[in-house]
Amino acid sequence: MTMTTGELSTFRRELGTWDCGHKGPVLCVLAGMHGNEPAGVLAVQRVLGRLQELELDIQGRVVAFGGNLQALAKGVRFLKRDLNRQWGQDNIGRLLLGNAADDSEEDREQRSLLALFERVIQAARGPVVFVDLHTSSADGPPFLCLADTSDNRRVALSTGIPLILGIEETIDGASLEWWSQRGIVNFAIEGGRHQHSDTVGNHEAVLWLLLESLGMLRSAQFDVAPFRAHIKKVTEGQPKVVEIVHRHAITAGDRFVMKPGFKNFDAVRKGDQLGTDVRGVVPAPYPGRVMLPLYQALGDDGFFLARDVRSFWMLVARGMRRFRLDAIVHWLPGIRRDPADVNTILVDRRVARWFVTEIFHLLGFRKERPRGNVLAFTRRESRPENRRLAR
Numbered sequence: 001m002t003m004t005t006g007e008l009s010t011f012r013r014e015l016g017t018w019d020c021g022h023k024g025p026v027l028c029v030l031a032g033m034h035g036n037e038p039a040g041v042l043a044v045q046r047v048l049g050r051l052q053e054l055e056l057d058i059q060g061r062v063v064a065f066g067g068n069l070q071a072l073a074k075g076v077r078f079l080k081r082d083l084n085r086q087w088g089q090d091n092i093g094r095l096l097l098g099n100a101a102d103d104s105e106e107d108r109e110q111r112s113l114l115a116l117f118e119r120v121i122q123a124a125r126g127p128v129v130f131v132d133l134h135t136s137s138a139d140g141p142p143f144l145c146l147a148d149t150s151d152n153r154r155v156a157l158s159t160g161i162p163l164i165l166g167i168e169e170t171i172d173g174a175s176l177e178w179w180s181q182r183g184i185v186n187f188a189i190e191g192g193r194h195q196h197s198d199t200v201g202n203h204e205a206v207l208w209l210l211l212e213s214l215g216m217l218r219s220a221q222f223d224v225a226p227f228r229a230h231i232k233k234v235t236e237g238q239p240k241v242v243e244i245v246h247r248h249a250i251t252a253g254d255r256f257v258m259k260p261g262f263k264n265f266d267a268v269r270k271g272d273q274l275g276t277d278v279r280g281v282v283p284a285p286y287p288g289r290v291m292l293p294l295y296q297a298l299g300d301d302g303f304f305l306a307r308d309v310r311s312f313w314m315l316v317a318r319g320m321r322r323f324r325l326d327a328i329v330h331w332l333p334g335i336r337r338d339p340a341d342v343n344t345i346l347v348d349r350r351v352a353r354w355f356v357t358e359i360f361h362l363l364g365f366r367k368e369r370p371r372g373n374v375l376a377f378t379r380r381e382s383r384p385e386n387r388r389l390a391r
């Protein structure tokens, strides 16, 4: 592994800022949200170090924060609660109304991060892009996880790394949710296996490619070609876009054990054995690709299954959004606007049965928790300035 203990001896909240006083996008990087994932911290420190050393005259600002500092210091995913499952509105409301003296370890981290995130947004003189750097317990190429909005998708695709759509609909309270609610372009970068020798370099490469595609760094200033070549090599043969269709949620009582040897993106058939738990064999409920198989003690996701999204559907989605079909979809039988929220559409599952989720995804909606026979879809927010990004 390329990290040394010297490089990782200190975990600070403010990992650094680089700003040459020019207008432009703000790239806000969070690293080490999970304390057993220090590779992102090292990668962003390398990028900031290089920007400073070469005095690169960038447009806009790069700002980076350390995530769960107490867990990073101990090298564990979290102490009391997963810091990346507490960013829903309810939990933040509880935190902000509560007394700081009663904060748990992760509450303290979140309170500090929330104040910094607000400051980043207030100080921005251009569109903000938030990225959250993670690593996983399984081998495989780097990939990006994002909510499926056209802005997120365009910026993420500009890096040339495979995209995973729909993970935020199956997990409650990831930090991405907080940024999505504010209409800010955001995604998570999965850099590779925690301890793999490529992982820090993968994260570093994605960050440089992002700086270039966001127009913050010009190729005449700094040659990103070696990073592009690196990403091309490590993602060779992978699909461009996949969509999560299944999450295998687990609790400690399940005593789930993932069958060894799965890598991210591995294809499985329906019925293939993916692991075991107290009830016996855990088979794949659908054919698909295994994503984020759990090979560590802590976590409440055993694995995810994804399917490839063909470029045809990407084109259909673009067309549907361009013609604003989302504005008239409530005319269809079984579909109505939520009287309590103009951005939410309710679907009666007894009337509208087929492809409802697929169509609403294409139209730019997020699926909420089912309410009995009713499915609710909320329009994803987007700021007008996002359209200037990665054009």
Ligand SMILES: [Zn+2]
Pocket (backbone or CB within 6 Å): 033, 034, 037, 133, 134, 135
């Ligand atoms: Zn993580």
